[in-house]
Amino acid sequence: MKFNIQPGDIVLFQGDSITDTGRNRDNPSDLGRGYASMTAALFGSVYPERQVTFLNRGISGNRVRDLQARWQEDCVALQPSVVSIYIGINDCWRRYDRNDPTSAEQFERQYRDLLSRTKAELDARLIMIEPFVLPVPEDRKGWREDLDPKINVVRELAREFGAWLVPLDGLFAQASMTAPSSYWAPDGVHPSLAGHALIAKAWLQTVGAAGAAQLQ
Numbered sequence: 001m002k003f004n005i006q007p008g009d010i011v012l013f014q015g016d017s018i019t020d021t022g023r024n025r026d027n028p029s030d031l032g033r034g035y036a037s038m039t040a041a042l043f044g045s046v047y048p049e050r051q052v053t054f055l056n057r058g059i060s061g062n063r064v065r066d067l068q069a070r071w072q073e074d075c076v077a078l079q080p081s082v083v084s085i086y087i088g089i090n091d092c093w094r095r096y097d098r099n100d101p102t103s104a105e106q107f108e109r110q111y112r113d114l115l116s117r118t119k120a121e122l123d124a125r126l127i128m129i130e131p132f133v134l135p136v137p138e139d140r141k142g143w144r145e146d147l148d149p150k151i152n153v154v155r156e157l158a159r160e161f162g163a164w165l166v167p168l169d170g171l172f173a174q175a176s177m178t179a180p181s182s183y184w185a186p187d188g189v190h191p192s193l194a195g196h197a198l199i200a201k202a203w204l205q206t207v208g209a210a211g212a213a214q215l216q
Contacts, residue, residue, distance in 0.1 A: 005052055006081070007050045009050075010052075010053045010082070011052060011080060011081070012057060012083050014083065014085050015085060016062040016089065018035070018089070023058070031055075031056045035196040035203065039199075055080065061090060062087065064087050064107055067085070083122070083124045083126055085128055086166075091150060096139075108156075126162070127166065127206065128154055128163045129166040130151050131154070132151075132169040134172055134182075135181055166199070166202050166203050171202055172195070
């Protein structure tokens with residue numbers, strides 16, 4: 001697989017709480033306590049000579065439309081060469097906890113706008129991380145009706161825009177064969193530390209950083 005992170009790259013992680021993970025807003029270099037931080041640490045330990053900068057601008061609770069509203073400030077203005085987007089679970093969740101749904105058609109239109117703007121204004125390389133949900137607690141099983149079409153949107157847009165896709169939904173389903181779903185994501189949505197490590201390794205493998213992805 002081609003190695004897709006080049007020397008001197010600026011890699012921007014964007015998304016919701018799974019990306020945010022309590023990062024310090026007063027420190028623009030803080031990466032939080034989840035997969036973004038783990039990814040940067042693993043990559044930097046294996047490829048220090050590449051001098052890659054990692055940034056995190058995930059914000060808890062965000063949906064695609066929230067990313068749209070802050071894309072100029074929190075993406076374009078930062079001039080990243082690689083943009084990693086992990087969004088979608090709140091576009092599903094708000095249907096069930098607030099009766100505020102986002103249709104698959106809305107999700108696709110809003111996400112396509114983000115990707116189009118990113119390519120037009122930055123010509124950045126794109127990494128898209130698909131959302132996932134695990135069946136804990138029991139009511140999460142009903143979310144598949146809403147989330148599955150959005151996962152398909154992410155996959156189709158990744159193909160359309162030539163992005164690298166991190167296929168988390170299948171990855172977490174597979175991982176749940178080796179340990180209970182609650183081990184990987186206690187509420188079915190937010191990964192445990194082990195879950196975040198799973199994402200980090202999958203991200204690194206997707207971009208061809210096999211040496212970092214295979215660290216045990």
